[in-house]
């Protein structure tokens with residue numbers, strides 16, 4: 001079979017070498033206690049006949065901040081000629097991985113010793129991410145790609161209406177998307193050697209009382225695929241699952257079960273002929289600014305008197321910004337499109353993006369097959385839609401405290417992001 005592309009994959013073990021604090025749940029009281037599974041960073045590099053190259057980096061981590069991804073992307077540009085638009089970094093959002101500086105900056109009051117360990121981890125991670133991408137680029141060999149879809153049913157909408165407002169629970173009537181997009185990469189012998197797949201769900205089967213490193217359901221799905229398809233590297237991309245949880249949750253067995261269900265969805269998709277990918281790779285990247293709702297210094301003077309230590313942490317950070325003459329009014333926000341020929345496009349959005357965005361973007365492009373990924377290139381906060389901003393709750397408001405953000409986004413957030421998506425899609429030739 002003649003090859004239309006060249007592709008390469010690489011894997012790096014990024015499990016912390018010593019026990020550090022786990023991220024994602026404010027309720028934790030101590031560092032990690034061993035590992036259920038190793039944590040990995042993986043990279044898939046693809047090159048078309050014109051020599052255009054794409055690198056997809058996936059990680060079993062809570063959320064990579066731009067202070068890390070920008071450094072890795074700049075070095076890939078300098079040493080390998082990869083443009084910023086042509087590399088994407090996705091974080092699986094496992095809640096049983098290490099704290100990543102400076103993600104969720106006000107969630108923990110860490111000792112100086114733990115802070116120092118986490119700084120070392122972030123520094124090593126920056127090197128590891130570069131090395132895994134470079135290794136994938138170094139392995140390029142003739143390849144064919146095809147796209148197909150499967151399903152997995154364990155994600156449920158978690159925004160439950162209650163007397164005191166929307167809380168995190170289960171909402172069987174809320175929107176979900178059980179599609180599993182799958183990109184299969186095969187060698188000239190026709191055998192797959194990489195499979196890139198996505199799912200729209202928080203990676204939170206394991207709740208705050210779990211203290212062992214793991215990739216949660218996504219880690220188990222990747223492990224299951226790699227053991228049942230020998231010679232294949234499985235890479236997981238989390239989609240717009242910010243308001244979705246695995247259901248049920250909170251035990252190791254359930255994380256394994258959900259992982260197996262997702263792996264079955266991937267295998268069923270991979271067994272179909274799918275759509276062969278033909279044509280050039282194209283990529284576009286744009287950094288926009290998202291506006292916060294207006295605030296005053298007084299708001300944070302008041303909040304600094306709170307009995308809630310997370311609010312106090314946030315208030316102190318905001319007062320510092322006011323005192324330095326640069327109150328936080330906006331945040332940078334990355335939007336990216338990576339088009340795999342005629343067959344599938346990855347729209348990669350920063351932050352914890354709620355499902356309304358992927359539903360809207362899929363409606364906007366009904367003829368396109370899409371991975372609409374969240375948690376890409378930077379994870380600065382939740383990204384609510386206008387609907388969710390108006391309804392309130394964790395994804396709209398209270399999560400912003402843990403992210404050290406001044407407060408909710410202003411209601412133009414959704415149109416700003418959709419406008420930018422249209423712009424990057426146009427630049428990759430999709431109207």
Ligand SMILES: [Zn+2]
Nearest residue numbers: 093202242352
């Ligand atoms: Zn989250």
